[in-house]
Amino acid sequence: xxxxxxxxxxxxxxxxxxxxxxxxxxxxxxxxxxxxxxxxxxxxxxxxxxxxxxxxxxxxxxxxxxxxxxxxxxxxxxxxxxxxxxxxxxxxxxxxxxxxxxxxxxxxxxxxxxxxxxxxxxxxxxxxxxxxxxxxxxxxxxxxxxxxxxxxxxxxxxxxxxxxxxxxxxxxxxxx
Numbered sequence: 001x002x003x004x005x006x007x008x009x010x011x012x013x014x015x016x017x018x019x020x021x022x023x024x025x026x027x028x029x030x031x032x033x034x035x036x037x038x039x040x041x042x043x044x045x046x047x048x049x050x051x052x053x054x055x056x057x058x059x060x061x062x063x064x065x066x067x068x069x070x071x072x073x074x075x076x077x078x079x080x081x082x083x084x085x086x087x088x089x090x091x092x093x094x095x096x097x098x099x100x101x102x103x104x105x106x107x108x109x110x111x112x113x114x115x116x117x118x119x120x121x122x123x124x125x126x127x128x129x130x131x132x133x134x135x136x137x138x139x140x141x142x143x144x145x146x147x148x149x150x151x152x153x154x155x156x157x158x159x160x161x162x163x164x165x166x167x168x169x170x171x172x173x174x175x176x
Contacts, residue, residue, distance in 0.1 A: 062087035
C-alpha cells in the first residue's frame with residue numbers, strides 16, 4: 001500500500017458542509033475503505049500540537065482519534081485536537097459521530113476557518129505507529145500537522161495525521 005499515489009485537497013477537511021451532507025472524512029473513507037473512531041478524550045497533546053494551540057505547559061486539549069482504512073488495512077492515524085473551552089459540552093468531546101463533521105459543528109459555534117497552515121514531515125515511525133499501521137521495524141511515516149485559525153488568528157483545531165509513507169503525495173489547494 002505504501003507505494004500507492006495519494007491525492008489530497010485539504011480545503012474539504014476544514015470547510016463546513018451543507019445540511020444533510022456527510023463530513024469530508026466519512027466521504028473519503030467511504031470511497032477508500034472506512035474509518036474508525038478510536039478514542040475521544042482530554043489529553044496532554046504532543047509538543048507540536050500544544051504549541052500550535054498555544055497551550056500552557058501541561059495544558060490539555062480534547063482529541064478525536066480516528067484510524068483511516070483502505071481495503072480493511074489501517075493506512076493513516078488522524079487525530080484532531082481542540083481547546084477545552086471550545087470542545088467541552090459539545091459533540092467534539094463525545095465518543096460519537098458528528099453530523100456533518102467537526103468543521104460544520106465548529107462553524108455553528110462561530111469558528112470559521114480563515115487561515116490554514118500545514119507542515120509535512122517524513123520521519124521514522126514510533127513503536128506505537130509501527131503497531132497501529134502494521135509497519136515493519138524501521139519503516140518511515142509521513143506526518144501532516146494542520147492548524148486552522150479563526151478570523152482573529154486564534155487556533156481552534158489542530159490535526160495531526162500519521163500516514164504510511166507514500167512515494168508521492170500530490171496536493172491541490174484552491175484559494176478563493
